[in-house]
Amino acid sequence: MKALALVAAMEGLLIPLLALLLSLGIFGVFLLAVDNDPFGVFYSMYRGGFGSPFSWRNTLERAAPLMLTALCTALPARLGLIMIGGEGALVIGGIAAASVGLSLNGNAPWLVMIAMVIAGAFSGGLWIASTGWLKHYRGVNETITSLLFNYIAIALLNHLITGPMRDPQSLNKPATLPIGSANMIADIPELGVHWGLAFGLVLCLLYYLIFQHTTLGFAVRIIGGNIRTAKIVGLPVGRLTVMTCFFAGAAAGLAGMIEVAAIHGTANGSLAAGYGYAGILVAFLARQNPLTVIPVAILLGGISASAGLLQRSHHLPDATVFILQGIIFIVILLSETLYGRLKLLCDERGRT
Template identity: 35%
Template sequence: MRLTVTKRQEPWKWGSCLIFPAALALALGLSALLLALHGKPPLEGMRLLFEGAFGSMHSLEDSLRKAVPLFLASLGVAVTFRMQVWNIGAEGQFALGCIGATWAVLTFPNLPMPLMLTLMLLCAAAAGALWALVPALLKTRLGVSEIITSLMLNYIGILLLEYLVYGPWKDPASFGFPMTIEFPVAATIPRLPGTRLHWGLALCAVFAVLIHVLFRHTRIGYELRASGSGARASRYARMNYNFLVVLSMLICGSLAGIAGFVEISAVVGRLQPSVMAGYGFTAIVVAWLSRLQPLVIALVSVLLAGLRVGVENLMLDLQVPAAFGGIIEGLVLLTVLSGQFFLIYRIKRVE
């Protein structure tokens, strides 16, 4: 008896409903095994992980707060990935969004709340989009790989943020800590009544609807989806491929920038290095796991944000290293992507 691998005539339609939960369970099982190898109680560790992420209203609110910037950045990454443009620079675009929003606050500190928040959003979107424009132009004009340029620009963006909070924008009353002055109330996104959540959740819904309408009900959206087949196919169909590449990168950069605005306005309250929590890098994982579908992106964003919050619980109770959260994210990505093999292929037994 031997086993052979054959390609399915059609992708397994309902396979995702089985494969994703099974792959997630496998990833968590491997995480529990790592806890056991580290000398920690694995079952207790998994209980603490889920209790810290979703076990109470307080923890659920924390998970949703962390899911907001992750969702916005992931939505932008999914736009470029649909075109097979591999933008790895959402982290740097997130940083520039933080910088753009902070510039608006420091330059116009006395604006009323509606004007202040609108200006912060526009400046963050513009800064993130301009940062994404660099690898887009290098790709379309010079043929330089966007993977390399967008990845390198991440570190330049992060270092630029650190330069500003250590230098020109540093608060004189911060006792030497690298941070700007605290944002005024007018620059803070209000909370939803009776909760610790903020109106950034509404922004997520708005941009999700806009992206859905763009891709499903506009000519540009159709061309963006069709160009995912490659440059030759889109040019053969008389589509402006270079323009579509630039447009997708601008959309991604603006959404990542808006994610930065939401985080510093609604959660942090000022610009400081700790705002760079890896949302842009995790957005790549979310986009792949969700297969670029906005609704699934929302679910996966909440799941991975919950894992981040749950790991903080493990760190406090079991003294688990902070890197354990990254290990869990990596295991989830590997198991889910490996499980997707069975959506296209099947294993048969041959007598």
Template identity: 30%
Template structure:
């Protein structure tokens, strides 16, 4: 318990700092920070529907947060969870309408499996390019995000577009492929449990299995890993594919449980938000769950905030950015970086931040 509290101390401090800065900025913009905070909290937790909507908004963040955390453990900077989620949703939306005659369980497995497979291909492509062609995965994953967005746009305007529809959206998926919603009108569904289970699997895989150990070793020191015979190329491609699969699951689940069809704006940037989620969770898969809940609550509450206070929901991006920056600064200070920054000259921990193991 004490270890848990100690681990949560820095993220909590970073979030406090970020919210403090945003409160000051809001006051400067002429809005009341107290009123904005109250509206945000009310929108996120004010009643049963608001609360369950927060859970629904946090669910894709768990999938994408796990995707980011897995890749970052191997010092693979996957900025592409958004594109991987989009192609996952695209695959699910493409096969969903055709699953009409299928038994429910099989249809669910097919639609989620299709999403995971598409995400794995998208992430694996960046991993393969890194492993075999030495292409920086940061650039390739960002580019693949834009390509995925255009692919989705083309699909919902073209081949997948609902024939009678006025909006660019795909046909509804078959009833058999929809995850059941419990306690209507809430949107509680089994995907939330699936996300929790995946978090546990990732925690086990990373910290209790040989490939997980190898991936973390790769992240700590690439050269030493090569020396000890870690299959770097296979591990790089595999970890990126796995990372993409997790994000792809997130996209498929969103189609199967929530929207039932594809829209151009299926992701509000979950893949980018997931980077903040993963960092707040200290890249711990189990820690992703509370971190995703926090950011899901901010997202959900920001809608109410816009209605009540006229503040753009993009304020949430500012909060995410400040949380990341504050966390980086806190970590640097713990590693002695602050004294370094001002030239006092005390040696920092060797390799702090270098080789990418610590973020």
């Protein structure tokens, strides 16, 4: 049935697009209510996110961690899990990367870099893998565990940067010692964006390949689709669950490492800036597809990059973009209920 496949394909595109438009509409009403010109604001958002090379750089810099944290929700979603622990995994990855960077300081920069990548990815991976383990072997709800794990991670970060790992020089913004400019991630030549963006792109592509086209990815989809069937065909459900969650957490942990090694130079409170939560939004908007995560992360990165311009030219507080993000999230969750209905509609018609 070509028509069916076409509707299904269109559905995946149409519904998120409509949801985005509806969100902009609601946001517009909000802007009117606070005495602003919606279209002026929309235009400024476009300019602030995608209007100039400078704003593009800003956007891509934000899109990089978003791609990675989105993967932290998108991969477990294939197992049928709703994992919202990207924020915690990012923070843990950042702490681990900073610790390793600091303790290896003085070694060859390439060695420090590799060690930080491994530390960030591995710690974030273990963080989310443990929620996967709790889910599969102990039946603890993964959404709640991963949310609570976020608080633990942030508390741990605060403990470390205000206590044992605090740089005495950091007075009003507690932070660890700087990892040193030699160990920082450089910019991609010509583009002016750090190499972290490449990490994000490569991981999205790699995960897409693994989870969409390999036997492993298919096995994970079977588990997500019907765990009883997965068991009847003998799949190692526990192992695959924990492994997929590890891959997911590793991506978010890597985002933390990039934030430390490309932006802040230290582990500090700004690690918990909400990239983990915005990543959930990206994953849902991208329908949990690692490849679609790329453009959606850029879009959301652009919205968040435009906050400064909105503040300057419309006197809107920079929290305004979070309101838009919140609206989009609610509308996207609502639109999830529409999937399959279009198809059903065509189906009925096809039968009669």
